Every structure is written in structure tokens, then in C-alpha cells.
Amino acid sequence: MINKLSCSAVLLLAMAGCASDPQPTEQLQLTAQSIAQAKAVGATTDIESLKQAEAKLQRADQAVAQQQFKEARMLAEQAELDAREAEADYLVGQSEVRLQELNKQINRLRTQLRAQQ
Amino acid sequence: MxxxxxxxxxxxxxxxxxxxxxxxxxxxxxxxxxxxxxxxxxxxxxxxxxxxxxxxxxxxxxxxxxxxxxxxxxxxxxxxxxxxxxxxxxxxxxxxxxxxERAAKLELERQRLQLTLREAKLLTLQEQNGLLGEQMVNLVTTDTERGLVITIGDVLFDAGHADLKASANRTVLKLVQFLQLHPLRVVRIEGYTDSSGDTQQNIELSQARAQTVADALVDLGIDSKRISVQGLGESFPVAENASAKGRAQNRRVEVVFSDEQGRMGAAR
Known part of the structure; x- marks a missing residue:
């Protein structure tokens, strides 16, 4: 009973959504920017979340074309964060490679210094 | 509607x-x-x-x-x-x-160790000066069609191994000094062996020796981006492999320099 009630309430909300959700133009731009930013930093679609971001942005564009603005906004919002996550993941990966390289060089230097003594 | x-x-x-x-x-x-x-x-x-x-x-x-x-x-x-x-x-x-933040700390530590190592190498060099003649250092520079090439001879390596002897310090320091004076130049370090032994193993040994020279340069502060490494095994001998002397000449590492603008000739 409660479920039915909440579902009809949802329907009302959904109808309200139909009337009021504007076209999410700014959000789509923001999403495209964050994807471009992740790529500019060096992330590629080998990173799962960047692949997701691109797929969701594409679906958001399709939703806009079909006037489904709420779905478009949600997809674009998620895609923006997917891309930002990809960027952060990529940078963390890079920093770990750098740390490994530094540790390797330092170990080698220490070995050489011991050999000099 | x-x-x-x-x-x-x-x-x-x-x-x-x-x-x-x-x-x-x-x-x-x-x-x-x-x-x-x-x-x-x-x-x-x-x-x-x-x-x-x-x-x-x-x-x-x-x-x-x-x-x-x-x-x-x-x-x-x-x-x-x-x-x-x-x-x-x-x-x-x-x-x-x-x-x-960790990398910044390690970077400082690395620079400190590089300086210490360079001082230590200079110190041993001064001690050796009286003992070792130029022939031990075996530094040859040639101006061939490949550009400027410095050869590091076999005597500077432990026999059959990729480790550099302390007597290579002078050559390595000279290389570092040269690269610091010419910051745009890049180098390709090529390893070679004689024809005795297994071909594949020779390629691996030559690669490892070339890498050792590259590591030594990086350890003394040369950016690894300026260095490429290639192991060529027994190809391109400089002498016949029939005599012990010829074979020793073929066992070498060559450091090929780019021109002043960093343009490198084609790899072999």
C-alpha cells in the first residue's frame, strides 16, 4: 500500500519533471570539459571510468535529442565525475611509477657508494 | 501535447x-x-x-x-x-x-646521494692518477659519419659481466661533464660483444653493459630522457674476431652523441 502510494507520488514528481527539467546545456559542456581535461593530463580509455564517462556523455546527447532532459542531466553529471575519477586515478598511477623509479635510483646510488668505500 | x-x-x-x-x-x-x-x-x-x-x-x-x-x-x-x-x-x-610529498623528499635524497657519489668518484680518481695510465682508461673519440662517438673498452668491465670497474670513473665523469656542458645533446649507448658464445646471450650482455653505462650517467645527474640504450651483440665488429686482441676490441660500449641541437643519427 505504501509502495503504491509512493509510486504514484513518484509519478507526480516525474510529471513535474517533464514540465520543469530544462535542457542541461551547461552540464553537458562541463562534462565534455572534464573528459577533455582527463585526456589532456594523459588518461586514456584504458581506464574504465573514462570509458564510462564517454559512453554516458554519448547517451546524454542522445537523451537531449529525444527531449529527455532529466535523464540527460543525470547521465552528464555522472559522466563528469567518472572523468574526474579517471584523471585522479591516472595521476595516482603516474606518481606511483615515479616513486618506484626514485626508489630504484636511490638503491642503485647506495650500492655504488658502498662499492666506492 | x-x-x-x-x-x-x-x-x-x-x-x-x-x-x-x-x-x-x-x-x-x-x-x-x-x-x-x-x-x-x-x-x-x-x-x-x-x-x-x-x-x-x-x-x-x-x-x-x-x-x-x-x-x-x-x-x-x-x-x-x-x-x-x-x-x-x-x-x-x-x-x-x-x-x-614523498617523491619530493626522495628527489632531495637522490640529489644528495648523486653529489656524494660524484665526490667519491673524483676522490678515487685522484688516488688512482699515479697508478693508472691513459691506456687503462681507453677513451677514444672519433668523428665518423655517425657523429661523435666515444668508445668504452672491454677493460673497463668485469670480464663476462655488465658491471663497470672503478677505473671507468674517469670516462664516466668525462661523459657527464660533457653532457652538462652541452645540455641539448642526447646520446645513444650501444653495446657490442665479440663473436664467441651464444648470439642471443651476446645481445643480452651487450644490452646489459650499455644499460650499466646509462645508469652510471643517470646516477650522476644526467636526465634519463637524454639517453637511449641498444644492445647489438656481435654485429658491427671493429676488428677481426680471430685473435684475442681483436676480440677484446670488439667487446665495447659506444656512446654516440647527437649534434648540438639534439638531432640523433639513425640507429644501426
């Missing part, structure tokens, strides 16, 4: 199916709550990504509001998803900050 009704009908279906997946939504909300709790009081995360922590909290509140009042599962899942992402991004940023 008709199309609008049709669309709302479609949304109704979506909303109804949303009700069916409210369990998924509750699960996702719970996960997002757990993630947010994990970062909320972490000072490191707050320091590195304060905005993302705040956003994670804000979107979580929205998800909770949708779930406790009249919202659809779709909305709950959406805001729980955003909150989760913000938490994850905040965590990654904090990890990145920690890694970068």
Missing part, C-alpha cells in the same frame, strides 16, 4: 520499475554512506580535497532525502553514485598529495 503525454507515460514506467529496484538503491546508498564516513574525519583527505569531501556530503544528503521521502529509486541511486564518486576522487587526491 500528445508526445508530452507519451513521454510522461514512459517516465511512469521508468518510475514504476524504479520502485522495483529500491533494494539496489538502498544498497548503493549504504555504500555511499560508508565511503563518506571513511573520509569525513580524515584530516589528510580534508586537506587535499576539501571541496570533494563537501560535495560528497551534499550529494549524500540529497540521496538520503530522496530515499526517506517521496523520491524515486532512480534519484536515490543517482545521488548515491555521485556521492560515492566524490568520496573516491577525494581519496585519490589525498593519495596523490601523499605520493607527491
Amino acid at each position: 500528445n508526445s508530452l503525454q507519451g513521454m510522461c507515460g514512459a517516465l511512469l514506467v521508468a518510475a514504476l520499475s524504479g520502485c522495483a529496484t529500491s533494494q539496489d538503491a538502498a544498497q548503493q546508498l549504504q555504500n555511499a554512506q560508508a565511503s563518506f564516513e571513511g573520509i569525513r574525519d580524515n584530516t589528510e583527505v580534508l586537506r587535499s580535497a576539501p571541496k570533494d569531501v563537501i560535495r560528497s556530503g551534499e550529494t549524500l544528503v540529497r540521496a538520503e532525502r530522496f530515499s526517506s521521502y517521496l523520491g524515486s529509486s532512480e534519484d536515490v541511486m543517482h545521488y548515491a553514485y555521485l556521492s560515492q564518486r566524490y568520496s573516491d576522487i577525494a581519496k585519490q587526491k589525498s593519495l596523490l598529495t601523499a605520493n607527491n
Whole structure:
């Protein structure tokens, strides 16, 4: 009973959504920017979340074309964060490679210094 | 108007199916709550990504509001998803900050060790000066069609191994000095062996010896981006392999320099 009630309430909300959700133009731009930013930093679609971001942005564009603005906004919002996550993941990966390289060089230097003594 | 009704009908279906997946939504909300709790009081995360922590909290509140009042599962899942992402991004940023701070410390340590090593090598060089003649150093520079080439002879390596002897210090220091005076020049370090033994093993040994020379340069402060390494095994002998003397000449590492602008000739 409660479920039915909440579902009809949802329907009302959904109808309200139909009337009021504007076209999410700014959000789509923001999403495209964050994807471009992740790529500019060096992330590629080998990173799962960047692949997701691109797929969701594409679906958001399709939703806009079909006037489904709420779905478009949600997809674009998620895609923006997917891309930002990809960027952060990529940078963390890079920093770990750098740390490994530094540790390797330092170990080698220490070995050489011991050999000099 | 008709199309609008049709669309709302479609949304109704979506909303109804949303009700069916409210369990998924509750699960996702719970996960997002757990993630947010994990970062909320972490000072490191707050320091590195304060905005993302705040956003994670804000979107979580929205998800909770949708779930406790009249919202659809779709909305709950959406805001729980955003909150989760913000938490994850905040965590990654904090990890990145920690890694970068660690790298800065290691970088200083590396520079300190490089300087110490260079001083130690110079010191041993001064001690050796009376003992070792130029022939031990075996430094040959030639100006062939490949440009400037410096040959590091076999005597500077432990026999059959890739390790450089202390007597190679002079050559290595000279190379470093030259590269520091000509910051645009890059080098290709090529290893060669004589024809005795297994071909594949010879390529590996020549590669390892060339890498050792590259490492020695990097250890003394030359940017590894300026150095490429190639193991060529027994190809391109400079003498016949019939005599011991010829074979010794063929066992060598050649350092090929680019021109003053960093343009490198073709690899062999």
C-alpha cells in the first residue's frame, strides 16, 4: 500500500519533471570539459571510468535529442565525475611509477657508494 | 501535447520499475554512506580535497532525502553514485598529495646521494692518477659519419659481466661533464660483444653493459630522457674476431652523441 502510494507520488514528481527539467546545456559542456581535461593530463580509455564517462556523455546527447532532459542531466553529471575519477586515478598511477623509479635510483646510488668505500 | 503525454507515460514506467529496484538503491546508498564516513574525519583527505569531501556530503544528503521521502529509486541511486564518486576522487587526491610529498623528499635524497657519489668518484680518481695510465682508461673519440662517438673498452668491465670497474670513473665523469656542458645533446649507448658464445646471450650482455653505462650517467645527474640504450651483440665488429686482441676490441660500449641541437643519427 505504501509502495503504491509512493509510486504514484513518484509519478507526480516525474510529471513535474517533464514540465520543469530544462535542457542541461551547461552540464553537458562541463562534462565534455572534464573528459577533455582527463585526456589532456594523459588518461586514456584504458581506464574504465573514462570509458564510462564517454559512453554516458554519448547517451546524454542522445537523451537531449529525444527531449529527455532529466535523464540527460543525470547521465552528464555522472559522466563528469567518472572523468574526474579517471584523471585522479591516472595521476595516482603516474606518481606511483615515479616513486618506484626514485626508489630504484636511490638503491642503485647506495650500492655504488658502498662499492666506492 | 500528445508526445508530452507519451513521454510522461514512459517516465511512469521508468518510475514504476524504479520502485522495483529500491533494494539496489538502498544498497548503493549504504555504500555511499560508508565511503563518506571513511573520509569525513580524515584530516589528510580534508586537506587535499576539501571541496570533494563537501560535495560528497551534499550529494549524500540529497540521496538520503530522496530515499526517506517521496523520491524515486532512480534519484536515490543517482545521488548515491555521485556521492560515492566524490568520496573516491577525494581519496585519490589525498593519495596523490601523499605520493607527491614523498617523491619530493626522495628527489632531495637522490640529489644528495648523486653529489656524494660524484665526490667519491673524483676522490678515487685522484688516488688512482699515479697508478693508472691513459691506456687503462681507453677513451677514444672519433668523428665518423655517425657523429661523435666515444668508445668504452672491454677493460673497463668485469670480464663476462655488465658491471663497470672503478677505473671507468674517469670516462664516466668525462661523459657527464660533457653532457652538462652541452645540455641539448642526447646520446645513444650501444653495446657490442665479440663473436664467441651464444648470439642471443651476446645481445643480452651487450644490452646489459650499455644499460650499466646509462645508469652510471643517470646516477650522476644526467636526465634519463637524454639517453637511449641498444644492445647489438656481435654485429658491427671493429676488428677481426680471430685473435684475442681483436676480440677484446670488439667487446665495447659506444656512446654516440647527437649534434648540438639534439638531432640523433639513425640507429644501426
